[in-house]
Amino acid sequence: MAAGSKPLRADAARNRDKLLGAATRAFAARGLDAPLEQIARDAGVSIGTLYAHFATREAFFEAILPAQLAALDDLAEKALAEPDPWQAFTGFIDGLFALQAENHGLNDALAQRLPLSPAMLEACHAGLRQATRILDRAKTAGRLRPDFEPADLVPLLVGMSQVLQSEATSPDWRRHLGFFLDGLRA
Amino acid sequence: MAAGSKPLRADAARNRDKLLGAATRAFAARGLDAPLEQIARDAGVSIGTLYAHFATREAFFEAILPAQLAALDDLAEKALAEPDPWQAFTGFIDGLFALQAENHGLNDALAQRLPLSPAMLEACHAGLRQATRILDRAKTAGRLRPDFEPADLVPLLVGMSQVLQSEATSPDWRRHLGFFLDGLRA
DNA sequence: AAATAACTCGAGGGCACCCTCGACTTGGTT
DNA sequence: AACCAAGTCGAGGGTGCCCTCGAGTTATTT
Numbered sequence: 001m002a003a004g005s006k007p008l009r010a011d012a013a014r015n016r017d018k019l020l021g022a023a024t025r026a027f028a029a030r031g032l033d034a035p036l037e038q039i040a041r042d043a044g045v046s047i048g049t050l051y052a053h054f055a056t057r058e059a060f061f062e063a064i065l066p067a068q069l070a071a072l073d074d075l076a077e078k079a080l081a082e083p084d085p086w087q088a089f090t091g092f093i094d095g096l097f098a099l100q101a102e103n104h105g106l107n108d109a110l111a112q113r114l115p116l117s118p119a120m121l122e123a124c125h126a127g128l129r130q131a132t133r134i135l136d137r138a139k140t141a142g143r144l145r146p147d148f149e150p151a152d153l154v155p156l157l158v159g160m161s162q163v164l165q166s167e168a169t170s171p172d173w174r175r176h177l178g179f180f181l182d183g184l185r186a
Numbered sequence: 187m188a189a190g191s192k193p194l195r196a197d198a199a200r201n202r203d204k205l206l207g208a209a210t211r212a213f214a215a216r217g218l219d220a221p222l223e224q225i226a227r228d229a230g231v232s233i234g235t236l237y238a239h240f241a242t243r244e245a246f247f248e249a250i251l252p253a254q255l256a257a258l259d260d261l262a263e264k265a266l267a268e269p270d271p272w273q274a275f276t277g278f279i280d281g282l283f284a285l286q287a288e289n290h291g292l293n294d295a296l297a298q299r300l301p302l303s304p305a306m307l308e309a310c311h312a313g314l315r316q317a318t319r320i321l322d323r324a325k326t327a328g329r330l331r332p333d334f335e336p337a338d339l340v341p342l343l344v345g346m347s348q349v350l351q352s353e354a355t356s357p358d359w360r361r362h363l364g365f366f367l368d369g370l371r372a
Numbered sequence: 373a374a375a376t377a378a379c380t381c382g383a384g385g386g387c388a389c390c391c392t393c394g395a396c397t398t399g400g401t402t
Numbered sequence: 403a404a405c406c407a408a409g410t411c412g413a414g415g416g417t418g419c420c421c422t423c424g425a426g427t428t429a430t431t432t
Contacts, residue, residue: 009378009429035419046381051421112354148365155355155362159345168298169341176341179334183369195399198409221389232411237391373432380427390417397410402403 016053018043023060027105032061032114034105058117061109068106069123071099076130086143090181092134093156097173101164111161128153145186156180202239204229209246213291218247218300220291244303247295254292255309257285262316271320272329276367278320279342283359287350297347314339331372342366 008016022043026034036057040050054060079092100107108114110124131153138144163169163176194202208229212220222243226236240246265278286293294300296310317339324330349355349362 011429012379015380036421037419047420048382048422049380052379055421111348111352152358152362152365155349155358158352158355159349159362162297162348163341163345166297166344169344172338172341176338176345179338179369180366181369183365183367192408195408197399201410222391223389233391234393234412235410238409241391375432376428376430378427378429381425383423385422386420388417388419390415392415393413395411397408398406399408401405401407 012053015043015045015049018045019050019053020060020063023054024064027060027064027108028103031104032057032108058120061116061120065106065109065120066123068099068103069109069127072096072127073130075099076127076134079134080137085138085141086185089134089138089144092131093177093181094174096157097160097164097177100161101170101173104165107161107164111158113161139186142186145184148184198239201229201231201235204231205236205239206246206249209240210250213246213250213294214289217290218243218294244306247302247306251292251295251306252309254285254289255295255313258282258313259316261285262313262320265320266323271324271327272371275320275324275330278317279363279367280360282343283346283350283363286347287356287359290351293347293350297344299347325372328372331370334370 019039022039023034026039026042036050037047039060040047043050054063075092075095078095079088082088082091100110109116109120110127112121112124116124128150132150135144135148135150135153139146139148160173160177163173169176205225208225209220212225212228222236223233225246226233229236240249261278261281264281265274268274268277286296295302295306296313298307298310302310314336318336321330321334321336325332325334346359346363349359355362
């Protein structure tokens with residue numbers, strides 16, 4: 001219904017955009033717990049204005065994360081279009097972590113490093129459900145070990161999130177992932 | 187040399203022990219960044235007294251971690267005593283993570299989640315050097331894939347540290363590790 | 373151009389943690 | 403028992419972050 005509250009005043013709309021931009025950059029670079037005061041400063045706006053637009057940190061999440069989570073659906077779709085089921089599976093996983101590698105905030109969200117709102121959680125789960133189809137296909141093709149369950153993606157996600165975050169290990173994440181994926185072959 | 191500074195006064199020695207006990211518990215339960223003020227409170231001692239005994243957080247680390255890191259050497263020794271090289275390898279890895287699972291602080295130290303002093307870092311590396319011998323044995327026995335290097339343990343450690351920490355995944359850490367180890371077979 | 377609803381600002385109060393320092397207490401010594 | 407070095411205490415100052423609110427500014431409407 002209601003396409004959404006009233007229209008913003010011109011200056012307010014501008015400030016909102018600047019805040020979203022700053023928050024998007026801050027979350028990507030520093031993670032979902034980036035200081036809000038820093039975001040306000042980067043946006044060239046006072047902390048009071050920030051709170052006028054986004055009453056809570058979660059309000060930022062709701063404005064920013066869905067689009068980023070939607071990228072996962074694209075990934076899943078591409079994977080399902082790929083003819084080779086194993087290729088589809090590894091490609092999906094690889095693409096997923098590539099996204100997380102360049103977006104610290106998305107990484108936090110998927111690894112549930114912060115408590116997320118039910119809505120955000122649900123969006124993450126939706127991504128997982130897509131993945132299930134990819135797993136199933138690789139399993140019935142006899143390429144993925146049959147005892148690997150969708151839920152087993154969670155520890156993988158959680159573990160890799162840390163590998164991607166640590167200076168010491170992030171350059172080698174693909175190598176590390178490779179060892180793991182070799183363990184998943186049928 | 188010098189067996190170590192002057193002898194402490196009786197009450198001071200008592201307080202030092204209480205502090206070490208509280209810190210050990212706090213680090214194990216909450217990680218190496220547990221609040222010092224909480225540690226003082228748990229020890230039944232003022233924050234001033236805490237700082238009188240341990241001028242920095244690192245002073246606590248130096249008093250507490252070496253003994254815990256030494257447990258890794260024991261593990262390595264046991265592994266080298268084990269006749270089957272693959273069994274030795276997986277047993278070592280499993281034991282390592284079992285220790286980390288029950289000690290949040292050790293987990294932090296090994297994954298280098300906090301900046302550690304050079305001395306502590308070195309102690310961690312020493313553990314890795316032990317591991318090298320175990321890897322080599324499993325490799326020459328043709329059980330461990332030859333391209334798995336000692337340095338590849340680092341991402342494993344870092345990733346698992348997060349898996350062990352997250353409520354959602356820690357109960358299943360052995361299952362997750364199992365997939366990974368399957369990828370390491372020759 | 374006057375009126376006003378919408379918006380912006382930033383000082384300031386809260387909290388959690390860090391760490392210091394001068395006043396007090398106490399164990400050990402003579 | 404008198405002394406004092408050793409030890410203890412905790413108020414308080416510093417930092418970084420959170421969030422609020424009343425006073426001031428500005429876009430928009432008439």
